Amino acid sequence: MRDVGSWLPVTKVAGGGAAGAAATVVLWVLTDLLHLQVSAGVAAAIGVLVTFGVAYIVPAAAAPDEDEQPLTEDERQVVLATVEQLTRDATLTLRVRGPETAQRELARDLSAFLERRRDQQPGGG
Numbered sequence: 001m002r003d004v005g006s007w008l009p010v011t012k013v014a015g016g017g018a019a020g021a022a023a024t025v026v027l028w029v030l031t032d033l034l035h036l037q038v039s040a041g042v043a044a045a046i047g048v049l050v051t052f053g054v055a056y057i058v059p060a061a062a063a064p065d066e067d068e069q070p071l072t073e074d075e076r077q078v079v080l081a082t083v084e085q086l087t088r089d090a091t092l093t094l095r096v097r098g099p100e101t102a103q104r105e106l107a108r109d110l111s112a113f114l115e116r117r118r119d120q121q122p123g124g125g
Contacts, residue, residue, distance in 0.1 A: 016055030019083060023050040026087050030094065042099035046090060046106060053110045054083055057117060082113055 027043050030036045057079050059071060071079070086109055094102035 010060070012055055012058045012060050015058040016051050019054035020047055020051040022083070023047040023087070026091065030091060034095075036095060037099075038094065039099050042094070042103050045103045049106055049110055050083060050087065053086070053114065054079065056114060086110060086113070 023046055027038060027046060031038050031043075086106060089109065090102050090106040093105050
């Protein structure tokens with residue numbers, strides 16, 4: 001059996017889990033407190049997109065011989081602020097334009113953000 005070193009989750013797993021939990025809470029607020037109708041498919045898509053986005057952005061733990069640098073605190077704040085903004089935008093779009101549009105626009109915005117992040121990486125784009 002491989003020596004795992006620690007049973008604590010790595011940053012990527014913790015970030016993805018936290019994002020999934022945040023998306024779940026936002027959806028609870030929308031459905032239970034604001035009484036908005038959100039289909040199960042759209043709710044699942046929002047959770048998956050937000051979780052995927054954060055897990056994609058947070059770098060994997062570097063192997064001891066790799067030069068990959070973790071996110072700085074400023075970069076983390078940008079990622080968190082972007083996820084919060086995407087969630088707010090999706091919530092407003094859901095309310096005003098409906099679930100299909102909200103899902104489509106969230107996917108588009110998340111994709112654009114990930115592409116910008118990739119282009120900013122050394123050797124990216």
